[in-house]
Amino acid sequence: MRTRHLRDFVFVVTLTVCIAAFVSPGVADEPRTWTDSTGxxxxxxxxxQVQDDVVFLKTDTGxxxxxxxxxxxxxxxxxxxxGENPFEMVDAEPSPRVTVPAAPANTGNPSxxxxxxxxxxxxxxxxxxDPGFGESQWNYTPPVNNALPFEPKAASLPGKANFFEGMRRLKINPLAARCVAGYTxxxxxxxxxxxLSLVDxxxxKAINSEPVECNMCPLTVLNDGKTVLMQGTGGDRDGFETGDQLQLWTLTGTKVTRSGIWVPFPDDKKAFGKTTNARPIKAVPIANNLLILLSDNGHLACFDLATLNPVWHARLSQNFAVTCTTDxxxxxxxxEHTLMLVDPLxxxxxGSMQLEGKPRLGWTKxxxxxxxxxMLISFVNNLRIIDLKTGETLDEYSREGGAPIAPNGLSYPAPDYALLDNHLLLHIPxxxxxxxxxxxxxxxxxxGTEFVGLLSDGGGLIVPTSIPHPKATEVLRQAVDDPSVFLIHPGVNVAMDAGGVPDKYRAEVEQNLKNAIAKAGYKLTNGAAIKIKAAISGPKNEAVSYIARGAYVAKVYQSTLTIESDGTQAWSRSGxxxxxxxxxxRGQSIQEKLDELGKRPNTSFFETVALPKLLQAPTKSSSGNTQNALLVSKFTLRGLVDSE
Structure with a gap:
């Protein structure tokens, strides 16, 4: 069980920030012998520190x-x-690292x-x-532990070097047990x-570089733990580095050594209406000095960093996403709608599987x-949880209005929780x-660990923490005990409407839905303001794929269940x-199986679907709380400040 919380680091943070104000970041060192020019x-x-060409030293007597x-x-x-690399002191007592049994990683600097x-x-x-041959089934074995194999500590960083400076990116490499923060x-x-700041x-411990005249931010830390892959963030007309350009930065003390510029996808100029070169949006170092790069137009490639030659590649569709296990x-x-399990090497x-219902995708994460x-998947205004061992959709959530639910970030911080857009904590059930x-x-x-980056005039900080924090858990528990918070709760009166189901299946669906309503603890009442509505659409002939090579034709029905209050949809599920x-x-082909399934809709869906035990009622926003959250918590250098 994880017990890290921001409050655990309050006293450490206060102390280290005070030290940072006195000691130049990345310069303080262990005692050594100093000699004047005469000997x-x-x-x-x-x-x-070194200030105005004068060196300040402290003896062991103070x-x-x-x-x-x-x-x-x-x-x-x-x-x-x-400068002395403070990481050398860390390496004297090796920190735990992820073991990659496939082959020992090349930890030397790329050429x-x-x-x-x-x-x-x-x-x-x-x-x-290679998406696989034959009619192979999904074959995924979760890692023994997908959590970090080490206990991360908070790192104190220098404050803003300029009023307009911001911490723009924070990238973690669990194989190297290092992270990098980028400022521009x-x-x-x-x-x-x-x-940038490079943190063990x-x-x-952190080393902090001096400012460099460029417009770049980090994409990742390489597996040697000392080299940072940087990406241009300037505009096409600025005369500085642009998003299609990459560079290696190595730190010696505070000084930066920069490699030449590399454009990994120089010919990918047009895709989905874009006319500029493809820009890497994701970089994942793996074993053997290899790097996975994904561009903004869906070009996925594995590169050998020693030669910059690709090992394999794929051109994905307009809607795509990539993620890896921690190891x-x-x-x-x-x-698009095909989820593949791939060996990154x-x-x-x-194996591969199809997303149930072939939903409309966009802003996919x-x-x-x-x-x-x-796996937690977000797309457009939807959120879906998939059991990767069975392929079953465990839960899904749609936000009304159609606006993207997580366009700027998605986290799965704890069971039953999603962190949307890097700030909104949703209790999914x-x-x-x-x-x-x-x-x-x-x-x-x-x-499963959230790393919070903070930057102010008074100092900076990177804190590993667990979300939800204790106050959020307490507030949720109090809300669960208050029925006025919820539209749906055990014992609520609901009406049933199966008018959207074809006549030949309606009686069966109504009985199945009655069973689901009873299981959820609702009271079925004619004329209730809250309606449980069932519908079946189809059949439609659609192409489906299970091996990502070739397609089959199936008659597809869609079963949909919604909860409405005063004509407004508050919840929906489909199958x-x-x-x-x-x-x-045995002996049955995929097409024969699809023909068998295409004879009728999935009416059992209406009985097996898990209706919500609790569903929040819409409320008016309070001052400073435009997201209708039970709690607003603000990150500061001294910890979280809560206000309901």
Missing amino acids: KFRVTASLI KTLKIPVARLSQADKDFLDA MSAWTHPPVINWDSVPKM WTFSTPKPLSR LPSG RQQMFVLD TGQAK MQLNESGDQ SRITVCDYQDAAVITSVG GNIPMMLQTK
């Missing part, structure tokens, strides 16, 4: 000394120029020479992702400036839970928006007669 004077001391840089020995000047003269790629000669400011400065998560050994690729699919056996988490610069989720995972009898 006559020596002192053992720790470096505090005395502070200063000496001009010009009067130091050449060895000490070289030390100041290069910079390849980045000076990137190869010209003939994509027609690159092997394509382009306003009120002659030229854009970018910098088990120790909480990076299994990858899920959603290509080889591009070989181990996927997240695994901490156990790795369930009750549909209650429990908490609106505000004022975080970034929230990133990996392996079809064609399952996501198809089980055939």
Whole structure:
């Protein structure tokens, strides 16, 4: 059971922020022997900071000394120029890392020479992702533990270098146990400036780069834990790095060494109405010095970072999403309505399934839970939970109005919870928006842990935490005990309407629906304001695929159940007669099975569907709470501040 919460780090944070105000970030070090330029004077001391070409040192007795840089020995000047990498101290006591049994990862830096003269790629000669042959079934075994294999600590970071600077990205590499925060400011400065903070998560130690004249943000930390893959974030007419351009940054102390520019998809200029080069939107380092890149037009490729040559690739449809298990050994690729399980090293699919109901997709995102056996998928204004072992849809939620439900981010922080758009915590079974988490610069989720990035004039912070925090859990529990909060609750009066079901199936559906209503604890009452409405549409001839090669034709019926109050839909579920995972009898072909299923709709859906036990009633927004959340919690450097 996870017990991390922001309040656990309050005292540590306060202390480290105070230290950061006195010691230049990334410069303080262990004691060493310092020598003047004549060689006559020596002192053992720790470096505090360098300011105006003067070095400040502290002896083991607590005395502070200063000496001009010009009067130091050449060895000490070289030390100041290069800086000591604080991660070397961490590596003396190795932190736990994810074990990748397929092959030992290459932890050396990628060759910079390849980045000076990137190869010209003939994509027609690159092997394509293999979606699998034959009529293979879905075959997914969740990892033993999809959680992080180490306990991350909070990291103190320097405050804003400029009033207009912001923390734009926070990227985690669980294989390296490192994360990187990227900062950029382009306003009120002659030229854009970018910098980064590289953090060792088990120790909480950070090194912070000096500003670099560029417009770039990090895409990921590579598996060596010291090299950052950067992406241009400038406009096409700015004269600085653009989104299709990548670069390697390595830190030596605070100084940045930059590789040449690499454009991984230079020929992908037009897709879905876009006319600029394809821009990487996701980067996932895996074993053997390989990197998975996904572009904004659906070009998915695995690159060898030593040569920048692709190992395999795939061109996905307009609606796509990619996510991996925490150990990076299994990858899920959603290509339109086909969900594939793929070996990221080889591009070989181990199985595929169809999304139930073939919903309209857009703004699609996927997240695994901490156990790795369930997947949360968001698309347009919908949210769906899938059991990855069976392919069953466990629950789904649609928000009224049609606006995207999670266009900027999706997390699966705990069972029954979704974090939408990096700030709204939804309790999925009750549909209650429990908490609106505000004022975080970034929230990133990996392996069931949320990493919160904060930045202010007074300091910065990266905190690993668990969501929901205790106050949110308490407020939800209080709401569950208050029937006035809910539209639906045990004992509520409901009416039944099966007018949308064809006559030949209506009696069967009504009986099944009565059983489901009784199971949910509702009272069936004629004329009740809340209506449970059933409908069946179809059949329609549709193409379906289970192996992502070729298609079959099936007669598809859609069974739909909705809950309405005063003519407004508050809840809906749907199911079809064609399952996501198809089980055939011995000697039976896929087409024969589909023909068998296409003879009638899935009327049993109306009995097996799980009607909500609790469903939040709409309420008017209060001041500062525009999201109808039970609680508003604001992130600060001293912890969470709650206000109902």
